[in-house]
Amino acid sequence: MSQTQTEPEIRKGLVGVVADTTAISKVNPETNSLLYRGYPVQELAARCTFEEVAYLLWHGELPTPAELAALEDAGRGQRALAREVRAAVDLVPTTAHPMDVLRTAVSVIGATDPAVDDASREGNLAKSVRLLAQIPAVVAYDQRRRRGQDLVEARPDLGYVENFLHMTFGEVPDPVVVDAFRVSLILYAEHSFNASTFTARVITSTLSDLYSAVVGAIGALKGPLHGGANEAVMHVFDEIGTAEDAEAWLDTALAEKRRIMGFGHRVYKHGDSRVPTMKAALDTLVAHYDRPDLAALYDNLERAMVARKNIQPNLDYPSGPAYHLMGFDTATFTPLFVAARNTGWTAHIMEQLAANSLIRPLSAYSGPAERHLPQR
Ligand SMILES: CC(=O)SCCNC(=O)CCNC(=O)[C@H](O)C(C)(C)COP(=O)(O)OP(=O)(O)OC[C@H]1O[C@@H](n2cnc3c(N)ncnc32)[C@H](O)[C@@H]1OP(=O)(O)O
Numbered sequence: 001m002s003q004t005q006t007e008p009e010i011r012k013g014l015v016g017v018v019a020d021t022t023a024i025s026k027v028n029p030e031t032n033s034l035l036y037r038g039y040p041v042q043e044l045a046a047r048c049t050f051e052e053v054a055y056l057l058w059h060g061e062l063p064t065p066a067e068l069a070a071l072e073d074a075g076r077g078q079r080a081l082a083r084e085v086r087a088a089v090d091l092v093p094t095t096a097h098p099m100d101v102l103r104t105a106v107s108v109i110g111a112t113d114p115a116v117d118d119a120s121r122e123g124n125l126a127k128s129v130r131l132l133a134q135i136p137a138v139v140a141y142d143q144r145r146r147r148g149q150d151l152v153e154a155r156p157d158l159g160y161v162e163n164f165l166h167m168t169f170g171e172v173p174d175p176v177v178v179d180a181f182r183v184s185l186i187l188y189a190e191h192s193f194n195a196s197t198f199t200a201r202v203i204t205s206t207l208s209d210l211y212s213a214v215v216g217a218i219g220a221l222k223g224p225l226h227g228g229a230n231e232a233v234m235h236v237f238d239e240i241g242t243a244e245d246a247e248a249w250l251d252t253a254l255a256e257k258r259r260i261m262g263f264g265h266r267v268y269k270h271g272d273s274r275v276p277t278m279k280a281a282l283d284t285l286v287a288h289y290d291r292p293d294l295a296a297l298y299d300n301l302e303r304a305m306v307a308r309k310n311i312q313p314n315l316d317y318p319s320g321p322a323y324h325l326m327g328f329d330t331a332t333f334t335p336l337f338v339a340a341r342n343t344g345w346t347a348h349i350m351e352q353l354a355a356n357s358l359i360r361p362l363s364a365y366s367g368p369a370e371r372h373l374p375q376r
């Protein structure tokens with residue numbers, strides 16, 4: 001670069017870059033708060049069903065009783081695993097990660113939708129409801145087949161959360177468990193321009209279809225720096241063993257320059273707004289399953305991490321052990337995140353389309369100066 005040219009400012013990882021506006025959620029690190037369409041997520045988690053929150057994210061307002069009933073009815077009719085989707089899941093070996101299975105299944109759900117290219121708002125709302133209803137069937141069936149268990153048919157008489165758990169475990173668990181699961185889905189539903197949502201928006205900005213954007217978002221969420229961390233937290237707990245070993249384990253891990261999964265956040269630097277609500281849900285599960293040992297390990301690792309690095313836990317830290325106590329396999333945790341975040345992704349896909357501009361940043365070239373092939 002010549003002396004007269006100014007260096008372009010590069011924000012690696014797009015740190016601090018405001019890429020667009022969104023009316024869907026507001027993450028405020030100063031006040032550790034998170035609003036969905038203006039409502040504090042804690043209030044939604046305390047008082048709403050997951051479907052009400054999905055409706056809020058998609059439409060901007062909470063549903064009237066009639067609107068909610070219409071959404072519930074539309075979803076109930078699509079809860080069974082479609083034949084082609086089941087066949088696609090069965091083709092993927094159980095050695096594959098469940099996120100790879102889910103990514104494949106969503107791709108087939110899209111490929112078998114005759115209206116795949118209907119990008120109208122109504123068309124995309126219908127696809128969003130379809131995914132809302134179908135993803136639990138995929139996640140539940142995949143966990144069951146890995147355990148050598150048969151598929152459990154959907155029950156249209158159950159609520160969304162109860163049916164999800166019924167299809168996974170063959171029964172509806174205690175209301176304490178159902179409620180903790182509902183809370184986790186609401187907390188995971190939406191979080192502005194996180195990496196997977198931004199991926200969905202980039203794909204949408206090319207005028208590709210909604211399913212393609214969700215497939216890409218699943219790929220982004222799989223990584224351990226993003227959604228894959230809830231699963232990684234459980235591996236850390238397994239590696240540590242007991243609460244008494246947490247501090248020594250952490251010192252070794254930090255000395256080895258390891259990233260401690262479930263801690264830290266790109267936006268929140270003083271704690272994640274969702275953690276207290278999810279920790280309260282975890283506490284109810286710890287009491288229900290009588291697992292003070294798990295709570296002690298959780299507390300000791302958090303205390304040591306804050307003391308050593310002053311880095312706070314993120315939502316994946318309480319969610320991992322909560323899903324473990326509910327009985328999910330560790331590899332199923334990130335697909336559960338997908339089931340929730342699908343609502344936020346699809347809301348962003350519709351928002352992006354409503355005021356689209358192709359997302360295409362610039363790069364500063366750092367390769368060799370112009371050169372030419374030798375004469376032959
Ligand atoms: C739902 C979600 O997706 S929430 C995120 C889930 N991801 C995780 O839990 C994975 C673990 N956490 C991390 O890797 C990071 O905190 C991230 C990727 C989430 C955010 O990272 P960034 O904002 O990019 O922070 P950055 O990577 O610049 O880290 C700043 C400093 O804190 C350290 N740090 C941040 N998080 C951690 C962590 N979990 N363990 C150890 N050190 C950490 C970094 O090593 C770095 O230290 P340095 O300045 O000495 O090099």
Ligand SMILES: O=C([O-])CC(=O)C(=O)O
Pocket residue numbers: 188190191193194195226265266267314315
């Ligand atoms: O916002 C982020 O970068 C990651 C996160 O917490 C989320 O997606 O829920």
